[in-house]
Amino acid sequence: MAKSASKPSAAPVEEVILIIMVIFCLVGVAVTDFSPQDAFMYWMAMIFVFGLAAMLAGWHNARRHYDPDGEGNEVKELFKVQSLHWLGSLVTVVCLFSFVEAGHMSQEATGLMVLLILALTTYLDGIRIGWRFCLTGMYLATAAVAANFLENFMPWLFALAVVIIGITVYREKRKSL
Numbered sequence: 623m624a625k626s627a628s629k630p631s632a633a634p635v636e637e638v639i640l641i642i643m644v645i646f647c648l649v650g651v652a653v654t655d656f657s658p659q660d661a662f663m664y665w666m667a668m669i670f671v672f673g674l675a676a677m678l679a680g681w682h683n684a685r686r687h688y689d690p691d692g693e694g695n696e697v698k699e700l701f702k703v704q705s706l707h708w709l710g711s712l713v714t715v716v717c718l719f720s721f722v723e724a725g726h727m728s729q730e731a732t733g734l735m736v737l738l739i740l741a742l743t744t745y746l747d748g749i750r751i752g753w754r755f756c757l758t759g760m761y762l763a764t765a766a767v768a769a770n771f772l773e774n775f776m777p778w779l780f781a782l783a784v785v786i787i788g789i790t791v792y793r794e795k796r797k798s799l
Contacts, residue, residue, distance in 0.1 A: 661733030673708035711743040
């Protein structure tokens with residue numbers, strides 16, 4: 623089979639999504655650090671953004687691998703599973719909000735908890751749709767721990783983001799050779 627007839631790589635779509643998600647992570651960690659009261663709403667919005675990004679990547683992969691003829695059964699099933707997966711995270715975040723409203727948790731702690739929920743959800747969806755989402759989930763978890771333990775963590779998270787993006791781009795360039 624000629625090289626041009628092979629399936630196109632998902633790497634460009636997934637790399638762009640990874641880069642955007644890592645940038646949103648950095649912005650969110652900065653928001654969490656400088657304005658804890660706004661962090662909860664930021665991370666709640668990111669549940670939607672990351673969920674849509676994951677569904678886009680999942681749809682793209684499913685269309686390439688499982689549905690080349692366009693019937694759509696596998697794509698529909700993946701969309702249903704991912705929708706329920708991300709809906710579960712959203713419900714959990716809404717429950718956290720009720721803890722804040724009842725005075726059981728601070729907004730700062732809730733922002734970090736939402737970040738951890740987003741990390742876990744992204745990681746678990748990555749098992750289904752691709753290693754880049756697993757990597758992003760690990761990055762989010764690292765950001766939550768760094769925000770909790772380190773006073774000046776932003777330069778470290780920025781450096782880690784550059785390394786993650788560099789490794790994924792290098793890996794894909796090398797794979798395409």
